Amino acid sequence: MTNRNEKELSLEQREELLGALKDRFEKNMHRHKGLEWAKVQAKLEDNPDKMWSLNEMEITGGEPDVVDHDDQKDEYIFYDCSAESPNGRRSVCYDREALESRKKNKPENNVMDMAAAMGIELLSEEQYRALQELENFDKKTSSWVRTPSDIRKLGGAIFCDFRYGHVFVYHNGADSYYAARGFRGSLRV
Template structure:
C-alpha cells in the first residue's frame, strides 16, 4: 500500500486513538521520562498520516507507545510495546522474496511488506534491546528484526526474543514462519 492508498481516519477514530495513546503514555511514564504528552499530541495532530500508522499498529495488537524523543530532528519515536509480538502480525515470513520462494504452505504475508503497508519499520536489533530496558517483552513469542543484507543475501533473517533473563538474537531461513513469531515496528513522528 502506498502513501496515497492510506485511509484517512475519521474524527471519531482519531479522538479514540489519541485517548488510548494518552492513557498508555500516562500509565508507562518510565518509557518516556521528560517527555510531555501535550507536545506529542501536537505532533500527532499535525501529522495525520502518522496517526493512521499508529492506528494500524494498535489495530494489529502492537500497543504503540513513545520511547524516545530525537531532539535533533524533533521527532517522537514510537515502538510496539505489547507484552508479546503483536498478534495481528504473526505467522509471517521475513520478506517478499522469502514468501515467493516457498513452494508449499506459504504464509499469508511477510513482515517487511506488512510494515511498509503500515508506514512503519521493523525494529533493529539495537532498538529491540532498548525496548527490553522498559520491561520484559516476547517471553513466549519472538519478533523478526531488520536483517543485514549480507545475511539476507545468504537466505537468512534475524529474530529476537527474551528467555532466561536475556535478549537472544537468532537466525532462521527468511522463508520460515511460526505461529509465535511476528514483528515489532517503530514510527517517527
C-alpha cells in the same frame, strides 16, 4: 476499523486512538521520562498520516507507545510495546522473496511488505535491545528484526526474544514462519 485504502482516520477514529495512546502514555511513564503528553498530542494532530500508521500498529495488537524523543529532529519515537509480539502480525515470513520462494504452505504475508503498507519501520537488533531496557517483552513469543544484507543474501533472517533474563538473537531461513513469531515496528512523528 480503518479503511486501509484511505490513509486517513475519521474524527471518531482519531479521538479513539488519541485516547488509547494518552492512557498508555500515562500508565507507562518509565518508557518516556521527562516527556509531556500535550506536546506528543500536538505533534500527532499535525501529522494525520502518522496517526494512520499508529492506528495500524494499534489494530494489529502492537500497543504503540513513545519510547524516546529525537531533540535534533524534534520527533517522538514510537515502538510497539505489546507484552508479546503483536498478535495481528504473526505467522509471516521475512520478505517477499522468501514468501515467493516457498513451494508449499505459504503464509498470507511477509514482514517487510506489512511494515511498508503500515508506514512503519521494522525494529533493528539495536532498537530491540533498547526496547528491552525499558521492560521485558517477548517472554513467550519472538519478533523478526531488520536483517543485515549479508545474512539475507545467504537466505537467512534474524529474530529476537527475551528468555532467562537475556535478549537472544537467533536465525532462521527467511521463508520460515511461526504462530508465535511476528514483528515489532517503529514510527517517528
